[in-house]
Amino acid sequence: MSDPWAEFADDTRVVHTGQEPDAATGAVVPPLHLASTFRQDAVGTLRGEYEYARSGNPTRNAFEQALAGLESPGAPAQGLAFASGLAATDTLLRTVLRPGDHLVVSDDVYGGTYRLATTSYADWGVAVDQVDATDLAGIAAAIRPGVTKLVWVETPSNPMLTVVDIAAVVALAHEGGAIVAVDNTFATPVLQRPLVLGADVVVHSVTKYLGGHSDLVAGALIAPDGELADRLRVNQNSLGAVAAPFDCWLALRGVRTLGIRMQRHCASAAAIAAMLAERPDIAQVSYPGLTTDPGHPLAQRQMAGFGGMVSFRPEGGPEVARRLVESTRIFTLAESLGGVESLIELPAAMTHMSSAESARPVPPDLVRLSVGVEDTDDLLGDLAQALSIARGTQG
Numbered sequence: 067m068s069d070p071w072a073e074f075a076d077d078t079r080v081v082h083t084g085q086e087p088d089a090a091t092g093a094v095v096p097p098l099h100l101a102s103t104f105r106q107d108a109v110g111t112l113r114g115e116y117e118y119a120r121s122g123n124p125t126r127n128a129f130e131q132a133l134a135g136l137e138s139p140g141a142p143a144q145g146l147a148f149a150s151g152l153a154a155t156d157t158l159l160r161t162v163l164r165p166g167d168h169l170v171v172s173d174d175v176y177g178g179t180y181r182l183a184t185t186s187y188a189d190w191g192v193a194v195d196q197v198d199a200t201d202l203a204g205i206a207a208a209i210r211p212g213v214t215k216l217v218w219v220e221t222p223s224n225p226m227l228t229v230v231d232i233a234a235v236v237a238l239a240h241e242g243g244a245i246v247a248v249d250n251t252f253a254t255p256v257l258q259r260p261l262v263l264g265a266d267v268v269v270h271s272v273t274k275y276l277g278g279h280s281d282l283v284a285g286a287l288i289a290p291d292g293e294l295a296d297r298l299r300v301n302q303n304s305l306g307a308v309a310a311p312f313d314c315w316l317a318l319r320g321v322r323t324l325g326i327r328m329q330r331h332c333a334s335a336a337a338i339a340a341m342l343a344e345r346p347d348i349a350q351v352s353y354p355g356l357t358t359d360p361g362h363p364l365a366q367r368q369m370a371g372f373g374g375m376v377s378f379r380p381e382g383g384p385e386v387a388r389r390l391v392e393s394t395r396i397f398t399l400a401e402s403l404g405g406v407e408s409l410i411e412l413p414a415a416m417t418h419m420s421s422a423e424s425a426r427p428v429p430p431d432l433v434r435l436s437v438g439v440e441d442t443d444d445l446l447g448d449l450a451q452a453l454s455i456a457r458g459t460q461g
């Protein structure tokens with residue numbers, strides 16, 4: 067089904083897409099349906115479309131419609147909600163890969179995606195190659211026509227924030243007979259729409275920006291109406307890693323403020339990246355919004371904003387980085403990202419430990435920020451005071 071809100075701006079659509087007032091009562095918020103099963107009036111005669119909640123649930127359905135409308139405003143698409151981002155990834159990989167197939171993964175991806183591909187799927191006889199997805203010639207060389215079934219990219223990537231040319235990767239992959247999945251967790255559909263750029267399926271960790279409040283774990287796939295979407299829908303039910311109704315309800319609540327949250331995340335992240343780039347005690351800053359960032363020209367074409375994630379390397383090595391992440395007051399030392407509260411972490415020792423043996427291990431002194439919606443000046447001040455402590459110039 068096409069999104070009836072497609073003609074409106076993003077900030078309107080996040081509030082209304084998939085969130086029509088309840089047909090039965092007029093309630094302006096979609097109700098939370100916890101029932102696991104639905105009465106049949108006669109054998110096989112359902113009152114509506116629901117029969118058993120793994121197969122379908124009205125609250126999950128509302129969230130899935132919102133996802134489809136946001137990622138694919140112009141063309142009919144299916145949204146599918148899962149118990150986690152990795153459950154969504156696993157369902158996608160099991161739907162499109164068979165033993166003997168080949169998977170190409172960009173070399174800077176979420177650590178859990180890398181682990182799933184190189185352990186479970188490698189054990190199952192799927193060959194996996196990691197490539198620098200910013201190098202299109204490298205991608206072209208890695209694709210084995212007819213054998214490579216899937217090219218997986220994450221952009222901006224976690225945690226290095228590299229930007230990959232989605233349309234160019236799609237052209238190369240399709241030429242070689244492979245489909246393209248884009249992990250759109252960092253950008254969200256408000257900043258980037260991979261399906262509109264030709265990707266075959268979008269993956270989300272709903273846990274992050276879509277949920278937005280660090281209070282749920284869920285995942286999603288979105289694919290244009292068609293054969294792939296139908297197979298994913300069958301496997302969502304038969305593999306069974308579905309999102310719980312309450313998590314879908316919370317995620318829908320989160321999505322309503324996605325537009326204004328992303329505006330603030332982007333504005334504060336830009337201010338923080340600019341501040342860090344000017345400091346002599348910072349060796350390197352990665353943020354696609356910085357005009358000096360290698361991904362900037364592409365991000366400007368491909369994205370409507372540069373996101374709320376910033377990575378940087380302080381001078382002084384891993385010890386300074388470790389003291390820094392332990393010295394902030396507003397930024398909380400924790401894994402995950404995309405919530406209203408600012409988080410800080412050391413990926414090499416926390417979220418990305420499993421990337422140590424990968425083609426591109428995360429630098430041990432890399433600090434990753436998830437910039438929240440607190441006051442921008444408070445956040446700038448917090449980083450400045452923590453840097454003073456970390457450098458030993460105070461406290």
Ligand SMILES: *Cc1c(COP(=O)(O)O)cnc(C)c1O
Nearest residue numbers: 150151152176224251271273284
């Ligand atoms: C967190 C994350 C995932 C995995 O999602 P879960 O909800 O934790 O299973 C996948 N991709 C990216 C980019 C992530 O940040």
